Amino acid sequence: MPPALLSPHSPAGVDARRDAAYAVARTVRDPELPVLTLEDLGVLRDVTIDADGGVSVAITPTYSGCPAMATMRDDLERALREEGFDRVTVRVVLSPPWSTDWITPAGRAALAAYGISPPGPAPRRAAGPVPLTLGPVHRVARCPTCGSTRTSLTSEFGATPCKALYRCERCLEPFEHVKEI
Amino acid sequence: MTTHESPTPAVATESTGVAHHPSHPAPNPSDAHGSVYDALLGGDPSHWAFGTDFEDPLAGVDTTIPQGVGGEDLGVYCLMLADDALIASHRLSEWSSNAPDLEDDIALSNIALDLLGQARLLLARAAAAHPALVPALPAGSPVPPEDALAFFRDDRAFRNVRLVETPNGDFAQTVVKLLLFSTARLALLERLRGSRDHVLAAVAAKGVKEVAYHRDYAARWFVTLAGGTEESRRRLVAGLDRMWPLRAELTTAHAVERRLAEAGVGVDPSTTEAEVDVVLDQVLAVAGLDRPERSPMTAVDGRLGRDGMHTEALSRILGEMQVVARAHPTGRW
Ligand SMILES: [Zn+2]
16 A cells, blocks of 8 residues: 555554654754754654644753754744644653763764864763862864864853863864763 | 853843833834845744743643642742752853953853753743742733743742852852852752652753753862962952851751652752762862851841842842843733
8 A cells, every 4th residue: 555545543654654754853953053953963852643643743952041942843843834744742851861972973973074073972970979070171072173182172161051162282273062961 | 052142031131221222223014115124023933932932941841740749849949949040040140241251251151041941940840830839910911930930029939048149249259159059059959860750850860961060160260269379369268258158058958848858859958968068178178278167147037048038139139130021021022
């Protein structure tokens, strides 16, 4: 049976509809870093088909104060509406909290190509209190301009909460690094 | 991702002058030739959504109240954690464009934004847990509950510790204040991740990652100022001396906190005291400083910030933070 004739309520129809909705949602870009899709960024958590046939999309904020959630929601709703999904609900999921480990390999490559150093692995903490870090931050940040790893941290806080500021010691260019959380 | 560098209260405050003295004429919708504002006035609401979102920040999140706690207790508990973050955020945002250098201006603004985000979620949680906490607004007001809680409560309804409302002083004093606050908040949020309330557990899990960066920032600056010049050390010691009496309140439990802790929903802050002390002693040791010999700031008639007893500094903060919202309770932004 060709997919177009599947009932949207049959299990196979729901799966096909879900896949079609996901294929649209995954193309929506981050409003503040359009080089990444919401999928690349790990912000798109889930796409499901409700009992009434509507599409339900779950997104999670990168940081608690993320002001772009409403724009992401509007962009998702619009993209899905344009593809014929007229009932769209965007939900916020807070748990588990977003981690830079969720940025996809494609997303990391896009960041580097855009001139932003992608994050290393997020810290894996043993049980017990979060240790205080008074000394220098140990991470490898590669200069997106010349590729050198001889780079130094300028500030742990950059133009957005998710980025630290670096400077390359070799070519002297400043750059941003997505900091691990 | 997030680039909004000025948290909402600061934006609201800073825009007061602008709002009354627009630098551009208002667009005339009947102008047949159209104008540059047409795109903004069109039917696409997403133009307005950027940073001015009035939607429920807990949309789709399970806000069922866990068994064994009262809605009012849970609401008041959320106000305590929210108000600490909100007032600390507002104070930090006062450094926007005033910090010693650009990097620290950006860092303090980022920290303020993280705390504002935590406050917003917690205020929304408070409103969902006990709607009677939310101040009544005129019929038709579009102000969402978390904004009503932030902008329409009087000082005595605020439940923050007094430390966060104290004036910033110089950069050294702000560093001391941030170190004391973030050390206590991190220890508290780490435990709150195990809350039986799904929202509190989720806000805490997210907050731990953020506040760990805040504490590292403050602790590094503390050590840097201690080992810098004679002047930087003198200022740090003076800030430490002024802030130290306000430290005890961070780890003093209110009856509501104790009840919520017993129910497995909240954290009794006195249980974090030993851990907080270890961290502070570690920073003081590296900085080569001793604990100041200052006794805790006294309660007023047995009441602390958690009871709604504040210094006059809070009234001044609220006067600035709330004036625009209160002048336009039915305004749309
Ligand atoms: Zn380089």
